[in-house]
Amino acid sequence: MSLPMYQEKNKVPFNQIKYVVGVAAGKGGVGKSTLSVNLARAFQQSGFQVGIMDADIYGPSLRRLLPESQMPMKRGELIVPADCSGIKMISMAFFRKDDEAAVVRAPIANGVIKQFIQQVDWGELDLLIIDFPPGTGDIQLTLAQEARLTGAIMVTTPQELAVMDVRKAVNMFQQVNIPIVGVVENMSYFQDGEEKKYLFGKGGGDRLAREIEVPFLGEIPIHPEICQRGDQGRSIFEAEEVGIQDYFKKISENIWAELNRSKGILDYEFIQVDSHTFQLTRADGEKMRYRLSDLQRFCPCAGCVDEVTGQRKKDLGSVDDQVKAKRVEQVGRYGLRIDFTSGCSNGIYSYDSLFVTG
Amino acid sequence: MSLPMYQEKNKVPFNQIKYVVGVAAGKGGVGKSTLSVNLARAFQQSGFQVGIMDADIYGPSLRRLLPESQMPMKRGELIVPADCSGIKMISMAFFRKDDEAAVVRAPIANGVIKQFIQQVDWGELDLLIIDFPPGTGDIQLTLAQEARLTGAIMVTTPQELAVMDVRKAVNMFQQVNIPIVGVVENMSYFQDGEEKKYLFGKGGGDRLAREIEVPFLGEIPIHPEICQRGDQGRSIFEAEEVGIQDYFKKISENIWAELNRSKGILDYEFIQVDSHTFQLTRADGEKMRYRLSDLQRFCPCAGCVDEVTGQRKKDLGSVDDQVKAKRVEQVGRYGLRIDFTSGCSNGIYSYDSLFVTG
Structure with missing residues (x-):
């Protein structure tokens, strides 16, 4: 006779996934979704099987950034994620109208997140990226407690005002023993010819990484193509001339190295x-x-x-x-x-x- | 004998305020807090009495942007707001440590917001600005229902991805009959010498205003000084040479005109x-x-x-x-x-x- 363990029950949805990684900031608008999608593309280009869970119930935006080639389907008790150019994805955006305000009281939002964790059949994945919603409230805590994260990637912009909120999210992950994989700085500067223009302050990501003693995984400059292509649901990975995708590629390599290095230490x-x-x-x-x-x-x-x-x-x-x-x-x-x-x-x-x- | 009305009970905190205005976006990181503070400064410069309520329980940032000259105080059952260079302010930031993660379950967060609404003695104000938290969940709904808003100002950045979330917040306000005063577009462009560089897309604010049939209140360009001074808790209104404060001034005038125009239609x-x-x-x-x-x-x-x-x-x-x-x-x-x-x-x-x- 064996104890009925959580991981037994949960075998189908999560046990064929090598690493589960959260992309979080505490704050909104720092580029979590853009980072999640472009990291997924970068990992895919390296030959990995990748999935993304859009955990933002109130403002799901991943579907716009990465439109589906096939909608999610129901298979028995489980949900088969959407296929988005070979990347598996699940998002609240598939389950309601575009402009509808998700004025959802917290227990319901929590229920949706639990379904996303327990009832989505991801199949075999090298990496599942969970795009966290802003804040450090109910849903974030549920995710951190239940989604069995290998680690969390913190995203910030250079200014201290953003770093302040990211610190709070770091604090939350530390409370529930989830290792921080490292820090990514987004909107670091605008490359104007030869000159780097620091429009939103300077160095916040690097400072945060030193302060919490985790690797600084890399920076992403401001580039009009990131926004423009994002709005159109096109990938910067199809625009060879831009070169901006190399920043995401480099960060994905740093993340993979970190995940392999720390593999199993908390198992x-x-x-x-x-x-x-x-x-x-x-x-x-x-x-x-x-x-x-x-x-x-x-x-x-x-x-x-x-x-x-x-x-x-x-x-x-x-x-x-x-x-x-x-x-x-x-x-x-x-x-x-x-x-x-x-x-x-x-x-x-x-x-x-x-x-x-x- | 008279019916015991809500507004009787609530006379002290809110009845001496001429207009209560929410600054909201649905999304984080579009610059709600920066806009709230600089609008408050602009109104103050025009001779108005102004207060700000920082309703972001999870990531309160107004205290950093506008440091207090005097802390909030308790007076009987009521809280006297902090004095920040002549602007009255209340924020969760006054009531807990800086980096502490506010892992606060929704009912508690709601309780704090109700205290902010019912127990803060603002005294006489021309305008109370409520800086809304991101999202369209519990707290946002409580605020919209209980704070007796004259109207809401929607903030967006130019990209469609941001506008998408702002539309959801518009939808929420419409559900509870709160008029939208207008739309402000932040981070509209970067002025590079003679050239305007559109780093985050173009025209989203104006499109949204047309779509929901409300005035477009103005745009704010990207300027390194806004971030830098914000991080340092210094006001751009003390930097005459920058000129960036004129954008906020113009928007504050447009808002005031709108508020006066629509005065009382919902009373x-x-x-x-x-x-x-x-x-x-x-x-x-x-x-x-x-x-x-x-x-x-x-x-x-x-x-x-x-x-x-x-x-x-x-x-x-x-x-x-x-x-x-x-x-x-x-x-x-x-x-x-x-x-x-x-x-x-x-x-x-x-x-x-x-x-x-x-």
Whole structure:
């Protein structure tokens, strides 16, 4: 008998994807969508299988930047993503009218995002790019917790005002243990003949990368063709004379190198030992065994621990040694949520706490 | 005896403000905050009393653009806004640390916005500018419904990708009957000597204004000083040589003219006739009298009407002719919410429906 793990249930949508990468900024209008699409093109040109999830429920723009050659389809319980010149894509834009205001209350938006994570059959992919919505609210947190990201790429423009918001998004990813792959600076300068004109400040991306100690993945200059072609749904990768695509190519190579370098450092494996025990193996080989009753005793859920005082509400001796789990669920790369047969189901055990206190 | 009206309760925070104007885009990064601050400066220079509400809970940036000379203070139940070189300001940035990720679930964010609307004592103002957050979700809807906006100014950049999102925000304001004052285009072009370089496409703002039949209020070119001074919290209004402030000045004049022109067309007045009857007077002089029992019979709340079928759940004859109201509340410029003594309290009667069917 094995514990019904989240990743088992989820095998179809996400398990054939090598890397899942978020493109995020905290802020809107810094060029996340443009970067996502052009990185996808760059990876595709290098021979990779690529998918993009447009996670902006309120302002989905990827469909315009990368029009579909085939619409998404329903196959049983799953959604087959659209085919956009060989890149797989899913976006809210496929499911409602163009100008309609998505005045969607947060729980509904969250539901859509969960569907995008659990019910899209991406098939085999080298890379899934998730284009994050602006902000650090509900949807962003749900994505960070549930989409099992390999890492996040932070996008900023050079000015301090943008960097400020990006810092907040970095902070959010750090809270849920998602590694930052690196920083990309967009709209870095305008190349005017020989001269570089810094229209939106200078050096914010590089400064941010140093500050949070991650690689600076590269900069993208302002170029009228990026906007113009984007608006028309044409790719700058088909305009050899422009040369602007080389910036995206270089950044895609840096990202791929980083992903391979850090591969697996945050991966954990489970083995079911018996119905009351499981074993957790960290990528560095370190192993820990847990008896479910021991974990139940230190359950961090609101029913077991007073949220204000931190005091334990239940007597440790009252836990049944034979307690089992109905389900063990991975929460992002952050930890485990255990649904005990005793009724506790909301406590999250972070991997950090499991390997320190276990 | 008079009905306890929303505007009575709310007298202190909002009733001494001549115009309340939202600056919105649906999208982030188009320059809403920069526009809000520089419009405030322009209005101030024309001798007006101005306030700004930074409604971006997740990425508040106004404090950086316009540093305070005096922090906000608590006075009884009310908050006195910060003083920023003579401009009154309230922002989430005053209430938490700089880099902290505001991973705030939607109901909490909504609560903050309601406090900003109901508990800030602005005093006498000619104009309150509300800098909207990106998106068309919970907070935006709460603001549009509760902040009693005179109108909304839409900001876009020239590219179609931005205009797409702004259209969605326009749609949202139209749904709740808030007039669009006009469209401002930001980052229109870069003036390179004699030549205008269109770095982010061309003409999106003007096209949008024509399409939704509102005035085009003006354009703002890309200028390194706007960003640089913004990052440093210095005003372009103190840099006479740059000339860029004239663009904001011109737009502020266009906005003021529009506000005065459309003054009052959406205002409604109540008079209490007796404890079962009130009278509604539209700005054009049209009067309607309502008996509360008649309104109760056509209550649109979910308890009275089946949300799916639209069928009325209660027998019309069962309504007591003597029913009274505990409270009548204005919902934005959209309609009335009536809290009947019979228990119904959630139905919103739009002004449109009151004047057509009444």
